[in-house]
Amino acid sequence: MARIIVITSGKGGVGKTTTSASFATGLAMRGHKTAVIDFDVGLRNLDLIMGCERRVVYDLINVIQGEANLNQALIKDKQCDNLYVLAASQTRDKDALTQTGVEKVLHDLGAMDFEYIVCDSPAGIETGALMAMHFADEALVVTNPEVSSVRDSDRILGMLSSKTKRAIEGLDPIKEHLLITRYNPTRVDQGQMLSLEDIQDILRIKLIGVIPESESVLQASNQGVPAVHMQGSDVSEAYKDVIDRFMGVDKPMRFTEAPKQGLLKRLFGGK
Amino acid sequence: MPSSSAGQPASPVPVTFEIKSAQLPLVALLLKTSDGDAVAADVLQKFGPHSESPDFFDHDALVIDFSHLDPQTPVFDLVPLLKVLRSCSLVPVAVRGASPEAMAAALAVGLVEAPAEVHRPRPVVEAIAPEPVVETVREVVHEVVHEVVREIPGPPTMVVDKPLRSGQKIYARGCDLVVLAMVNQGAEVVADGNIHVYAPLRGKAMAGARGDTNARIFSLCLEPELISIAGVYRTSENPLAPEVQGKAAQVRLSNDGQEKLIIEALRT
Numbered sequence: 028m029a030r031i032i033v034i035t036s037g038k039g040g041v042g043k044t045t046t047s048a049s050f051a052t053g054l055a056m057r058g059h060k061t062a063v064i065d066f067d068v069g070l071r072n073l074d075l076i077m078g079c080e081r082r083v084v085y086d087l088i089n090v091i092q093g094e095a096n097l098n099q100a101l102i103k104d105k106q107c108d109n110l111y112v113l114a115a116s117q118t119r120d121k122d123a124l125t126q127t128g129v130e131k132v133l134h135d136l137g138a139m140d141f142e143y144i145v146c147d148s149p150a151g152i153e154t155g156a157l158m159a160m161h162f163a164d165e166a167l168v169v170t171n172p173e174v175s176s177v178r179d180s181d182r183i184l185g186m187l188s189s190k191t192k193r194a195i196e197g198l199d200p201i202k203e204h205l206l207i208t209r210y211n212p213t214r215v216d217q218g219q220m221l222s223l224e225d226i227q228d229i230l231r232i233k234l235i236g237v238i239p240e241s242e243s244v245l246q247a248s249n250q251g252v253p254a255v256h257m258q259g260s261d262v263s264e265a266y267k268d269v270i271d272r273f274m275g276v277d278k279p280m281r282f283t284e285a286p287k288q289g290l291l292k293r294l295f296g297g298k
Numbered sequence: 299m300p301s302s303s304a305g306q307p308a309s310p311v312p313v314t315f316e317i318k319s320a321q322l323p324l325v326a327l328l329l330k331t332s333d334g335d336a337v338a339a340d341v342l343q344k345f346g347p348h349s350e351s352p353d354f355f356d357h358d359a360l361v362i363d364f365s366h367l368d369p370q371t372p373v374f375d376l377v378p379l380l381k382v383l384r385s386c387s388l389v390p391v392a393v394r395g396a397s398p399e400a401m402a403a404a405l406a407v408g409l410v411e412a413p414a415e416v417h418r419p420r421p422v423v424e425a426i427a428p429e430p431v432v433e434t435v436r437e438v439v440h441e442v443v444h445e446v447v448r449e450i451p452g453p454p455t456m457v458v459d460k461p462l463r464s465g466q467k468i469y470a471r472g473c474d475l476v477v478l479a480m481v482n483q484g485a486e487v488v489a490d491g492n493i494h495v496y497a498p499l500r501g502k503a504m505a506g507a508r509g510d511t512n513a514r515i516f517s518l519c520l521e522p523e524l525i526s527i528a529g530v531y532r533t534s535e536n537p538l539a540p541e542v543q544g545k546a547a548q549v550r551l552s553n554d555g556q557e558k559l560i561i562e563a564l565r566t
Contacts, residue, residue: 184463
């Protein structure tokens with residue numbers, strides 16, 4: 028049975044789609060057959076970040092409404108053999124996303140021997156977000172080190188523990204992981220950002236990783252390459268650590284301390 | 299024992315039923331004006347189906363209290379008010395403190411007469427510490443629902459052991475509430491009795507939701523957005539004293555008749 032992981036946050040612009048792309052790619056790079064589904068019906072971003080926007084013919088809604096089958100709609104990633112993308116529809120209305128339809132798609136993917144299904148949730152707490160999380164086994168809650176993002180993540184965590192299939196049917200609860208993105212230790216030290224400890228004190232779920240704030244993320248998404256492919260960048264390393272921890276490897280957190288600045292840099296300023 | 303009453307026509311005690319004395323907890327609607335339409339409009343705005351808290355009441359029995367009105371005021375038609383109250387999930391059953399004319403009108407529309415409110419002496423609150431940190435409140439609000447006749451012991455304490463996160467709400471109807479995990483900002487805990495939070499309390503906490511002025515709030519780490527006891531509230535806009543902010547503390551109402559919120563550190 029495929030393991031379903033929802034990437035969610037409540038707030039928009041915190042890095043859900045970036046994380047979905049890199050997380051799914053990372054799983055596939057380890058040899059696991061993985062599908063990543065864009066649930067942001069009406070907006071569609073995942074295919075851009077994955078660099079497959081020109082190959083989208085059929086999307087999730089076409090499959091749900093029976094206008095295409097999964098084999099037609101799944102887009103095979105060019106860089107990873109085991110990775111498939113199911114894009115969102117840009118022209119449909121979000122009400123086209125039905126619970127039975129989503130359940131069938133997830134079930135059929137499981138029957139196609141997918142090991143992991145990554146659901147990229149839209150922002151907000153409406154249908155799209157509820158559908159993305161409903162059948163999840165695990166959740167990556169993406170949070171930025173700022174108050175509003177933490178508050179929205181808290182709201183989403185409440186919904187994960189009350190509105191999802193596992194919660195409603197009284198099964199084992201969804202395994203929740205906290206992923207902090209856009210973390211800048213220097214700005215934390217200057218008091219401009221919440222610290223890891225502050226965030227964990229409020230959310231109190233297990234931290235799976237910290238992705239540092241970096242220009243390479245923007246660069247990667249403009250090129251249509253998942254950030255995990257940016258060899259040698261700290262973001263790529265951080266995402267690989269996340270995959271390791273997800274697979275049960277115990278790894279210390281990296282990129283959480285501000286780099287020590289040399290005397291000259293401190294005197295003359297610098298970035 | 300066979301329960302055929304037909305075979306025992308002379309039986310003095312019927313076996314099919316028994317009449318026993320019973321009591322019912324009620325909420326009271328204390329009228330402050332004899333303008334029934336104005337009351338109905340205000341109630342509808344606050345608790346009606348399209349208000350912010352349409353689920354505040356859950357088919358609660360209600361007594362309409364006329365005792366604050368001048369007995370000389372003209373009798374108004376109760377029917378529109380009753381309609382509004384029912385639309386707010388209230389079940390008006392009785393009237394008290396009304397003038398004979400108003401009472402007659404109420405009886406005519408099917409309400410019963412309830413005895414006037416009995417003022418019970420409040421139990422004396424023993425001093426917790428020689429010099430407690432006393433914090434008084436500047437915003438005092440009395441809600442419409444204030445007095446409650448509560449004689450029946452409520453159900454046992456409600457215990458919640460999962461964290462309450464933003465947007466979640468728990469109501470311990472007619473009992474105390476014990477929360478063993480944090481109550482985050484944006485979450486709401488409400489109890490008719492006391493509220494105990496053995497973790498940080500960062501959201502809203504409302505104890506004595508039906509007017510029990512003896513209810514208290516306890517937390518191991520008091521940093522709430524809002525605290526309220528029997529409708530007397532205080533928001534975090536007005537910061538707590540440093541002696542209690544983020545500390546183990548309790549909140550209660552003063553028992554001097556002023557009904558001020560007193561927030562004091564718990565001494566161990």
